[in-house]
Amino acid sequence: MEKGLVIKNTGSWYVVKTEDGKQIECKIKGNFRLKGIRSTNPIAVGDRVQIALNPEGTAFITEIEDRKNYIIRRASNLSKQSHIIAANLDLCMLVVTVNYPETSTIFIDRFLASAEAYRVPVALVFNKTDLYSEDELRYLEGLIHLYTHIGYPCFRISALNNEGINEIKEELKGKITLFSGHSGVGKSTLINAILPEAHLKTGEISTAHNKGMHTTTFSEMFPVEGEGYIIDTPGIKGFGTFDMKDEEVSHYFKEIFEFSAHCKYGNCTHRHEPGCAVREAVENHYISESRYASYLNILEDREEGKYRAAY
Numbered sequence: 001m002e003k004g005l006v007i008k009n010t011g012s013w014y015v016v017k018t019e020d021g022k023q024i025e026c027k028i029k030g031n032f033r034l035k036g037i038r039s040t041n042p043i044a045v046g047d048r049v050q051i052a053l054n055p056e057g058t059a060f061i062t063e064i065e066d067r068k069n070y071i072i073r074r075a076s077n078l079s080k081q082s083h084i085i086a087a088n089l090d091l092c093m094l095v096v097t098v099n100y101p102e103t104s105t106i107f108i109d110r111f112l113a114s115a116e117a118y119r120v121p122v123a124l125v126f127n128k129t130d131l132y133s134e135d136e137l138r139y140l141e142g143l144i145h146l147y148t149h150i151g152y153p154c155f156r157i158s159a160l161n162n163e164g165i166n167e168i169k170e171e172l173k174g175k176i177t178l179f180s181g182h183s184g185v186g187k188s189t190l191i192n193a194i195l196p197e198a199h200l201k202t203g204e205i206s207t208a209h210n211k212g213m214h215t216t217t218f219s220e221m222f223p224v225e226g227e228g229y230i231i232d233t234p235g236i237k238g239f240g241t242f243d244m245k246d247e248e249v250s251h252y253f254k255e256i257f258e259f260s261a262h263c264k265y266g267n268c269t270h271r272h273e274p275g276c277a278v279r280e281a282v283e284n285h286y287i288s289e290s291r292y293a294s295y296l297n298i299l300e301d302r303e304e305g306k307y308r309a310a311y
């Protein structure tokens with residue numbers, strides 16, 4: 001019996017890295033099922049498992065430790081089955097750009113809300129700072145002030161010019177980190193700046209990606225300096241969808257949730273109810289208008305049944 005971390009899932013077998021650093025190809029027994037999750041794969045990268053070694057040097061996964069979190073993708077829109085992409089994330093770095101392309105605060109806030117629902121801490125990485133005009137830089141400072149104040153660490157970088165990369169590397173130490181963000185914000189450029197020696201590997205993955213591999217169950221974590229891992233899985237842009245009641249949406253906006261304790265009604269949705277402490281905080285600039293607008297935007301979409309499609 002040995003313990004280890006699942007670092008690669010090909011769909012039919014797994015690579016488990018043991019505590020003494022060996023990488024072992026593992027299979028799971030046909031009857032191995034997890035309680036409570038209807039998933040197409042019972043084990044994902046990031047899972048901590050126990051393995052039983054075979055004489056040939058391969059192994060069977062015999063047990064899986066409880067997960068602190070996981071992210072899923074629904075097998076299809078109608079299906080109740082879901083695919084677990086990764087487990088035990090310590091951090092998600094959301095790469096955004098003020099411009100080229102523009103990342104809206106609504107997108108950022110929706111992402112942050114779903115990350116809160118999945119209990120995954122997020123850091124915001126503002127990339128392409130080399131391109132910004134004075135106005136855009138001023139706007140950037142405003143955003144960084146806003147999100148730092150709410151409790152999300154912010155980084156400003158230029159992945160292309162290798163600026164700010166050391167701070168990112170420092171943050172990755174000892175963590176399992178997922179990178180997300182709109183297409184074109186520079187995720188691959190950033191990952192290559194972090195892992196210059198993995199350049200070939202990411203290239204291999206994108207080739208596989210083009211062949212349609214993102215529709216399979218393939219996923220992999222790459223080791224970074226200081227006992228950390230980054231997940232570079234093709235086609236993963238964010239978290240799965242989640243179901244919640246209207247009055248629960250505000251739980252995932254940290255600062256709105258804080259003020260909501262003082263609303264007159266316990267089930268206040270902070271739209272038009274009398275005695276709403278959240279609306280008062282917006283009027284007094286304790287809560288930013290953009291965050292409140294994003295909150296309302298999620299509620300409106302839910303009414304129109306669009307929310308699921310938004311991811």
Ligand SMILES: Nc1nc2c(ncn2[C@@H]2O[C@H](COP(=O)(O)OP(=O)(O)OP(=O)(O)O)[C@@H](O)[C@H]2O)c(=O)[nH]1
Nearest residue numbers: 127128131158159160182183184185186187188189
């Ligand atoms: N000026 C500038 N360009 C950058 C920077 N980072 C990335 N780019 C450019 O932006 C474009 C998109 O970068 P990618 O790294 O491919 O973006 P991505 O987020 O991986 O995009 P997808 O693979 O579509 O998800 C490329 O032309 C990069 O060279 C930066 O810091 N500054």
Ligand SMILES: [Zn+2]
Nearest residue numbers: 263268270276
């Ligand atoms: Zn309220």
